[in-house]
Amino acid sequence: MEAQTLVALPVVLALELSPGDTPTRRTLTRDEAAELAALVAADLHTLVPQVDEARLAVAGALFDAVELLRPGFPVWATLDELARRVPRGHLENVVAFGTHEGHMPAQPLEPEATFADGPMRLLPMSLLAPEALVESLSEKLEVELVGRGEAGARTADWLMRTLGVRLEHVRYLSRNDLLALTCVQYEHVNLAPLWTLLEAALLTPYRDEPTMSARGLALRYHDGKVEVQSPAAWLHSQAGDPGQRAHDFAGVVFELRQYAALLDAHHLPLVLADATPATGYLLETLDTADARYDAPALYAHEAPGLGVVAVTLAQRGEGGRARVLAHGYPLHSKALGPLVAALADHYRIAPDLHALGRILFDADGKLAAPAESLH
Numbered sequence: 001m002e003a004q005t006l007v008a009l010p011v012v013l014a015l016e017l018s019p020g021d022t023p024t025r026r027t028l029t030r031d032e033a034a035e036l037a038a039l040v041a042a043d044l045h046t047l048v049p050q051v052d053e054a055r056l057a058v059a060g061a062l063f064d065a066v067e068l069l070r071p072g073f074p075v076w077a078t079l080d081e082l083a084r085r086v087p088r089g090h091l092e093n094v095v096a097f098g099t100h101e102g103h104m105p106a107q108p109l110e111p112e113a114t115f116a117d118g119p120m121r122l123l124p125m126s127l128l129a130p131e132a133l134v135e136s137l138s139e140k141l142e143v144e145l146v147g148r149g150e151a152g153a154r155t156a157d158w159l160m161r162t163l164g165v166r167l168e169h170v171r172y173l174s175r176n177d178l179l180a181l182t183c184v185q186y187e188h189v190n191l192a193p194l195w196t197l198l199e200a201a202l203l204t205p206y207r208d209e210p211t212m213s214a215r216g217l218a219l220r221y222h223d224g225k226v227e228v229q230s231p232a233a234w235l236h237s238q239a240g241d242p243g244q245r246a247h248d249f250a251g252v253v254f255e256l257r258q259y260a261a262l263l264d265a266h267h268l269p270l271v272l273a274d275a276t277p278a279t280g281y282l283l284e285t286l287d288t289a290d291a292r293y294d295a296p297a298l299y300a301h302e303a304p305g306l307g308v309v310a311v312t313l314a315q316r317g318e319g320g321r322a323r324v325l326a327h328g329y330p331l332h333s334k335a336l337g338p339l340v341a342a343l344a345d346h347y348r349i350a351p352d353l354h355a356l357g358r359i360l361f362d363a364d365g366k367l368a369a370p371a372e373s374l375h
Contacts, residue, residue, distance in 0.1 A: 006055065006128040008080040009138055010175035012068065013040065013123040013151065015159060018166035023121060025163065026062050026111040032162060033060030033098030039155040040125065041094045043172070046152070047144045050137050054129035057083030060098035062163075063122045064115035065182050066265040071201045071224065076175070078108040080126050115265070122178070145172045179203075190214055194259055197221045201268050213259065215252045225269040225277070230284050231256065231310065232327045232367045246359040249367075250303035253310065253329060256282075260331040270331075278342065280335030283328045289347055293317040296325055296347045298340060299369045301359045308336055309359065313343050314369035322362070322369040 017023075028036065037058040044051045059079045068075050079097070082105060086095045097105050104110050129137050151159075151170040160167055173181070179199070186195040193211040200209035200221040209221040218229035235249045263270045271277045272284050289296055293315040301310040311328040328343060330336040344351035362368035 005131050006084065007131055007134045008076065009054070009127040009129060009134065009141060010073070010076045011044075011125050011127060011141065011145070012173050012175065012178055013125065014169075014171055014173050014178075015062070015121040015123065015165075015167055016169040016171075017119050017121065018168050019119075021165040021167075022117055023062060023163040023165050026113070026116055027104060028060030028098045028162070030060075030096070030098040030100055033058060033096035036060065036123075036155070036158065036162075037094050037096035039152065039158055043152045043155055044127075047149065047172070048137070048140045050133065050140060051127055053133055054093075054127040054137065055083060056094045056125065056127055058094070058096045058125045059104075059109050059123065060096060061104060061109050061111050061123065062116075063111050063124065064118045065120070065122060065178060066262070067112060067115055068122055068124060068178065069182060069198065069202060070267040071205060073175075073202070074108045075124050076126060078106045079124060080128065082106065083126060083128055141174050142176060145174050146177055149173065191258070191262070193219065194262055197226050197263070198266055198268065201226075201266075213252075213255055215248070215255050217252055217256065219259075220273075225271050226259075226263055227271055227273040228256065228259075228282070230272055230327070231282075231329055232284070236364075236366050242361055242365075245361065245365065246303070249359055250306055250309055253303070254306055256329070257331050279338070280332060281328055281330045281339040281342075283326065283339065283342065285326045285346075287323070287325045289315060289325060290317075290323065293323055296349050297369070298343060298349070298351070298353045299360070300353050300355050301367065302355060302357055303359060307333065308353075310367060311336075311339060311343065311353065312360075312367060312369050313347060316369075316371065322371050324367075324369060327367060 040058055041056050057079050082097055083095050149172040156167060156170040159170060183195050193213050196209060196211040197219060211219050217234050220227045231252055234252060238245055238248055260270050269277055272282045275284055296313050296315045299312045300308045303309045308330060312324055313326040314322045314324045316322055326343060328339045330339050340351050340353050360368050
């Protein structure tokens with residue numbers, strides 16, 4: 001088999017926890033991973049006997065779906081690379097990777113504590129098959145796993161004893177099954193457009209994919225990142241009285257924050273088109289400072305329940321007319337400070353943020369700054 005090209009068929013063991021249960025650990029030791037791999041091999045042989053002709057590689061680590069579904073599938077890519085290095089015949093062509101002195105053999109196989117509390121834990125594995133076997137084995141896995149992929153009783157019992165949890169279900173899924181399951185979950189919470197972007201990044205990263213959020217914000221997957229329409233530009237295209245427009249603007253920023261959090265979890269950057277990427281906020285620069293105007297100042301647009309939804313940097317000129325230089329959008333609460341600091345540093349002003357207590361528009365309905373001093 002070593003002289004042949006081996007093709008990886010990604011699989012996952014999905015552990016559905018009983019309500020209120022959370023494993024106290026996220027990884028298995030080398031010995032534990034080897035024990036589990038032997039049980040998994042027996043389960044898969046029962047479901048699809050052809051798996052005996054492939055090399056089974058198991059990672060003794062419990063992940064969330066967002067950790068597995070990242071561009072390039074880094075967890076599976078790392079698992080496959082490690083498995084290919086092991087000489088044929090090791091543990092009867094079943095290889096398992098667990099912790100040694102508390103650490104997995106490669107960083108991508110270390111689950112993140114941030115995502116450890118989800119109701120489903122996913123244990124990744126791969127079947128490395130000769131090219132001649134790939135098509136038929138892949139087809140049988142897709143059919144058998146979705147139809148009768150429940151793990152054996154010995155496997156489920158071993159997992160519950162070892163992890164100290166109760167499990168509602170333990171079943172094998174192909175990676176395609178996991179993609180379909182995640183798609184349904186995002187659609188269920190009105191985030192189907194986000195899945196459109198993520199699916200493009202995972203499966204067709206070479207191709208642009210435009211979409212639109214539920215509130216009408218334009219988004220596009222392009223070259224490894226998600227480009228989003230400026231919220232200020234979106235606002236200017238909306239009709240309605242000032243109160244309704246302020247409410248709608250706050251809503252679209254809230255939606256954008258949801259997208260940003262999930263895209264970040266999937267390691268997919270969110271940026272404004274033609275803007276410099278930043279961490280935790282979006283920043284659009286509209287103009288440079290004009291010496292004929294007052295020194296630039298920072299203003300915070302606020303909405304109930306969301307806090308600061310946007311920061312506008314502007315300078316006032318003759319008659320108090322405000323000249324907007326930039327807008328920034330904090331995507332989470334801890335990003336406001338870095339956003340203000342970045343604007344202050346770029347325009348060489350003090351990082352003093354003036355609270356407006358509301359979302360402010362100019363006469364043309366654009367996001368604006370006050371014409372008169374707040375002091």
